Amino acid sequence: MNIIKTLMVGAFSMTALTMAAAEVQQNGNKVMVKPDGGQAKVICLEVMNDNIIRVRATSESALPVKKPSLMIVPQIAPAKKNYTISEDEQSVIVKAKNVTAVVNKATGAIVFFDATGKQLLKEAKDGKKFQNFTVPEREYGVRNIGGVTEEMKHGLTWQMLFDSPSDEAFYGLGQHQSEEFNMKGKNEDLFQYNTKVSIPFVLSNKNYGILWDSYSYCRFGNPNDYLQLNRAFKLYDRRGKEGHLTGTYVDKNGKKVVRDEDSIYYEYACPPTSEIANKTDNGGLKNLPKGFNLQGATVTYEGFIEPECCGRCAKAGKNEKQLYQFILYYAGYIKVYIDGKEVVPERWRTAWNPNSYKFSTELTKGKKAQLRIEWQPDGGDSYCGLRVSQPRNKTEREQLSIWSEMARDMDYYFIAGQNFDDVISGYRTLTGKASLYPKWVLGFWQSRERYQSSQDIEDNLAEFRRRHIPIDNIVQDWNYWNLPDWGAHDFEASRYPNPQAMLDSVHAMHGRFMISVWPKFYDTTEHYKELDEKGWMYRQAVKDDIHDWLGFRGSMYDAYDEGARKLFWKQMDDHLYSKFNKNGVPGIDAWWMDASEPNVRDCTPMWYRKALCGPTALGTSTEYFNAYSTVNADAIYNGQRSVWKGKANEPRVFLLTRSGFAGEQRYSTATWSGDIGTRWEDMRAQMTAGLNYSMSGVPFWGMDQGGFCVENRYVAAQKLFNETGEENEDLKEWRELQARWNQFGAFIPLFRSHGQWPTREIWNIAPDNHPAYKSFVYYDQLRYRLMPYMYSMAAWAHFKDYTLMRALVMDFNGDKEVENIGNQWMFGPALMACPVGYYKARNRSVYFPKQCGWYDFYTGEHYDGGQHLVVDAPYEKIPVFVREGAIIPFGPAMEWCDEKPAELINLYVYEGQDGSFQLYEDEGTNYNYEKGKYATIEIAYNDADKTVSFGKRNGAFKGMLKNRRFNVVLVKKDQPRDLNLDNPEGKMVQYSGKAVSVKL
Template sequence: MKRIKILVSGLLLSSTMMAAVVQTNGNNVTITPDGGQAKVVYLEVINNQIIRVRATSKDALPVKPASLIRVPVAAPAKGSYTITDEGDNVVVRTQKVKAVVQKATGQITFFDASGKQLLKEAQEGKKFWDFTVPERELGMKTGYTVPEEQKHGLSWQMKFDSPDDEAFYGLGQHQSEEFNMKGKNEDLFQYNTKVSIPFVLSNKNYGLLWDSYSYCRFGNPNDYLQLNRAFKLYDKSGKEGHLTGTYIDARGKKLVRDEDSIYYEYGTPEKSLIAQQTDNGGIKNFPKDINLMGATVTYEGFIEPQLSNGKLSNSPLYQFILYYSGYVKVYIGGNEVVPERWRTAWNPNAYKFSTELQPGKRVQLRIEWRPDGGEAYCGLRVAEPRSKQEREQLSIWSEMAKDMDYYFIAGDNLDQVVSGYRTLTGKASLYPKWVLGFWQSRERYKTQDEIEGTLAEFRKRHIPIDNIVQDWNYWPEDQWGSHQFEASRYPNPQQMLDNVHQMHGRFMISVWPKFYCNTDNYKELDAKGWMYIQSPTDDIHDWVGPGYTNGFYDAYDPGARKMFWRQMDENLYSALGKGVDAWWMDASEPNVRDCTPMWYRKALSGPTALGTSTEYFNAYSTVNADAIYNGQRSVWKGKLNEPRVFLLTRSGFAGEQRYSTATWSGDIGTRWEDMRAQMTAGLNYSISGIPFWGMDQGGFCVENRYVAAQQLYDRTKVENEDLKEWRELQTRWNQFGTFIPLFRSHGQWPLREIWNIAPEEHPAYKSFVYYDKLRYRLMPYLYSLAGWAHFKDYTLMRPLVMDFNGDREVENIGNQWMFGPALMACPVGYYKARNRSVYFPAQCSWYDLYTGEMIIDAKPNVSSLMFNVSSSGRRLVVDAPYEQIPVYVRAGAIIPFGPEMEWSDEKPAELIHLYVYAGQDGSFQLYEDEGTNYNYEKGKYATIDITYDDATRTVSFGARKGQFAGMLKNRQFNIVLISKEHPQPLNLDNPSGKLVSYNGKAITIKL
């Protein structure tokens, strides 16, 4: 029985004031503060770097079910922490971190081991509101009534003060080209192109992971306001009360009317709950007799900062959010604050921007909008302005949870913070080696012949590829969710898989959590009460053929997960000889219907087996991934040569990495701004703790001008200006994709195979083939990084702040990054750009990858080697020709290049060209295993530690550790030393170097 120690403080307090109570129990302490909203504050030591905090405004902490985020963590050893009552404070100490709790208020301050303050809770830093789920959000489920207790919970907000030199990262993947989130707002929910992770990291080397699955907000906790609530509005002639909307359709018909807000954001299903309870605005309020397809719309007038309550803001910065489809520009005060953006009509986007406005001063607002489809969306809202101090606080709001529950994770660097996240949420799986190769996909291959013929063409052209992807709609038109191939188009699925494998390819297939109501699988799930039925109840039809009613399954129910996998297994996995290599888990937000208000999205996807969808709004993709990962592994039950599970999902949530799951950034647009947005999106997603991320290279949704340009070329072989831009965009995007974890081409028509993008003699074709082959030569390097991600909690796609923290310049650089420890990738994100600005951190010298020339000679000193300097590096404008993006190598880097290959396991790396870059000491651990199975879990893998001593110009190979079946016992390393004095261009066929035989024993070579 544990010994519980209770201390009562404040014995001399007034009888009207409750005394603080402190209760310790092993590695945790519960405090009842004297005051403040939090009646109970609880701290638990997880390990030396992690402290858990729970708080509630109720009299006691709730008993909660097992976390969907957490994995079991061994209790800390006795003596590794202390919990002491020190007068006004309770102090929790470990070797790495200290938390001080004020007994009077429950306010918490965190310090590192040296006593340096890392994070301090703001005054009134904990806020709570009782929350009851609105009836309209509850949704429907077969034979299920939501228990009364599940309808109630807490909304909470936690706020922490933040110094001016702090920067914030993480939060998942978002699309506004924002990298450092300090002072910015982000709504955290799941949607196509948007992935929300409840984890934020600071350049002060700590992170916060909060255990909440509901809709959350980072930054401003309040709803964005309609323009008429933040401003006085004037029409274009100066009359107060409205803006002016001018609509001109393709026939020239014109309509001018008053607009009291710009909030045309949601469609209205024909027969549904939403039709009875619409939010203000929505496309139903568009002019009825104007055809928006091909129309031009202008909203214009003047805005004068003044809140609807008549108060003037004391802050000049206004933070806007623009919701749009079609083409849109925004001007404020005569300045273009949003250059032209585009998004397809069926998948609108949100974009954020800020501008300064003076209280009481009227400025012009003008929105130029060209809807580009039968559906059309346009909305402009603004956050209530706050002071600079409020904006820059670390503020997190959760709509509904049982209590406030978060983990403070400290580290000596951001890698240790990410490691703490994975300690809590699970190790990243070691993905199959072929995942690091090239994948070809399109929306979509329509027949068995197209799948086989496409892969065969890659092999014929000797273009490296590993994975071919079958996207959606391979089933009979009215049988979505049947998991069965339409026989007329796929006459022999087993033969198709066999043929793919005979060509040394892998086969990935799309599976949705969506089912047409007429399918046997839907009926089986529904009979158990495991389907969300709001959509079919409201008679919502999808976009296929005549439109079909459908529902999504409840992945929160363990029985539903097992049935979902069994249905996949019976129709796709065991049914096809276990030949499916990977799963494309689409629409896992879950995306029951696009373009609906938030409350209706909740109604469509609930209630869940665990509670209301309001409370469990964001975690669906994690439990869905659980279904497939554990389902496939259960089929093998530890048998020899069990193939590694691999999932690609359009959504993501904390903990997904433990289910061998990667995420892609959804149905993004094919615009330059969309490509640039993927850079910041991928960096923040990667630092959020989930190491494998990718995108649709080239963009998914295509502008009509590109479609027309391709059609013209197919008829006439004329490359017009739009086709030139299309090809350059594809080129730059493929160059970008070479240096991220997943290298995958995908999108709507025009077709995305490189020979369909450009002919062989075209620079777009040549560039793709060059970078594709480079990717495969890098396979020993890349697979080592994948091994590190599992064994060392490594992050492959690395914001510069991870390796060069302390250099203030890197805090805001979201368009260049480290890909592993050696390579700094600097993609080009603008049309016709033939150079770009690159920042070179001061901590090391830098070489050009292609020429081997030293670009920056930093001559680092001892302190700079610790990556803790504040001195700035250098910024240079560098060449970026059409066929090549700038890539640099840091001094001290060791890069193992393997043989030229057409698939990832075509041949063993018997000869490795080991490029070593002089100017600094360096190290690299080569990781190898069997590449496709789970024997690494049994210790069957090998590592070789390689070090470089710059002073003596020696390379040392440590004794090989470990072994596995098929391991190369003897190999050769060709050591290529690149130095300032002796640069060598990158030559991966026969570079000049020193050839060394290695048999697994330690050896040192003088260069």
């Protein structure tokens, strides 16, 4: 029943509707409300289309007049017939076809409804909160030209708060590393960092999403800072003395230091001694025992924590339990125990790239709980920190809360839909369509940190070809340049004597070449000087004489400046792109945009990061903190396309970036999850990270398969094997970890191996008779057989706003079991991948969603939906299942993506439900698809009469197969059949582009 009372009012321009004291003015598809109360003095609602309503609000007397967006593309205002704006005595009602917003005139509170009148979201009491914000002087940074204007210094800190029913679940927010999937009741700080990607977009299982237009540091969940332990608890040492914990440090020679610890706050390298650094207490590593060598040491922090009985906590009652949400920062090996329970099993991270991990535990107010942290630092600059979120009750934790540190106003888009795909489609309507990526992107990529020479590149690609292991892309990581010339974009001559010959060789072997380009420049390079002369370099790092790990000084360019972006591309073009464009064929096929957070320096406090990367051309880095990777992607995408303007056969742009932000999909950009660790928990974290990132609207995501940063034990094990041929226990684990990670990688959008030494070519991981080797080759070959399936999905991402890596909640929303499953997913419409994330596991629990039955991908065995089962997971394979009604086109065996046309497609069809599939094909590498030069074939399966129908082919393109064969293979519930991609028994269909059906 529709619960919205609507009084129709005709569209008119700037006419006051003042039946109540609140002021209401309408102008076309916008309505301005100045409510009687609440912190928001002005609220503006704008109908964007049938599914989206924009909301802006401010505590100032007026909204900003000029407010260009870095994430939203130009929108077409809806026709007047497609919306109504009306009011009654209490409310203003803004109604589009599929979504309605009702604004309370007295308070300004907003409630959203779907097309049927069902409530989707309701603003909480005092749901809009504002504070005036002035950027601290220490965060301005310095620039060569210009400075920080008064306008740049000031903005608003805001929080929006909505009530949320107990059965709601939240997803999205980008890519984060704590193995969290459903974010209901959880906290997430949104900023960009190596391994962390933040996107201001959250989706609900109630089929709506919120995209907020803010580029600053944001928080989902608790809007307050994490607290040091001494601000949240009474502390007691290991003997029960009040006031502090006990820290015990024992170095590798047995030297012991025991001291009091009033907090565990050893998280950051100290900023250098400078005018800006001296304006704050840096804390961090300088507080560790002076003169103590952490290398090889063991550290224990122990004692008791007692929740204080004050503030909001006191209302819970002295004997009641309260949930405490902790965040742990660490490098080295670490474990955490509370009351003897291991709340953080052993984790590890390399010293130069620390990690964070969140965990929660219930504590009783007024009762001591024993805390013990066991830490083995990994090098002299290791990190350890433990903080806790200000406790809140269950209702407060489960509200939908979004906080932004600095913006011009509160500005968000409410997107309604029938399902998750509709909501994501709304996101891409606002932020831009995903490009259709080159077909070869879906193939296998080989990378390592790093190939040292052109000989390295050519020899390794040749070895893939010699072994007949499929591969499309080989990647040149950083430092191909002369060591002091970071940012020169030149190959170092002694190691790369003839770059053009190297690129020709790669292409002659049917490979593609991707190269790493950073937005970073040493200050001795001509490119730095050229940018700096125009005021387009961030200069704080140079002023503070910061030297990187190689001992040189430099900084990042200001990608927020349009002129800087054009010059950045010109430098790349002159030295790399057009320089190696031979006879109209580019030598460089794709760009790897590293450190695009931007990462001027690792492991610094948040305020100093802002000082290092700003101010920007648009404002301070406090306000423009998170969007750098998008404007940087703009530079390369539009730069490369400008080279080909008006020319035929333009190659598609492709970028891989370590950071990400709303709208990057429109720049043909994918993201990888950064320099992750090489442990099982790191692999498991990529599952939830990739799923939430995919639900954040950017369809192409990948990771360093096998992990990037390597534990010393694995390095030692590989060295021992190289010297003696011995496979010790650590090497066995290493090989199994690599096998499981590669199995996982076969079922995500980007299939790419990368990492530090030991090198990651499969023959360097294990010999060819080893199950790890055999497993990789199997899944690599399978990936290429699935090319028609995957490339069709890539096209759907462009034409239909599709998402390739799909959390189960996307396709099976309504089944409560799937809301918290973050370790199995749909890869496209047919395949449910269930990777193995634990060492020596030979089975795993799998949930089969209740909406359909399921088939074992390898054997054809049928399973009923709606049940949990423990299934086999042998070393060489992971469980994969196919849903009833699925249609999967398998192409020929290939060693690169376009080696041969798919003249024969083995079309597997799985009975039990009706099904459909749209096969998409085009030229694979150019932009002719933008001109309509592509073809689709609609394929449908009718389960009742066991008929498969092929529709008339729509469209055409150069090189298209006019005639082909489909071998249709029906998999039945009562007749299991093994997957056979070479010569399966089926019904052959000769297809010439005309509609045809076959009864099975």
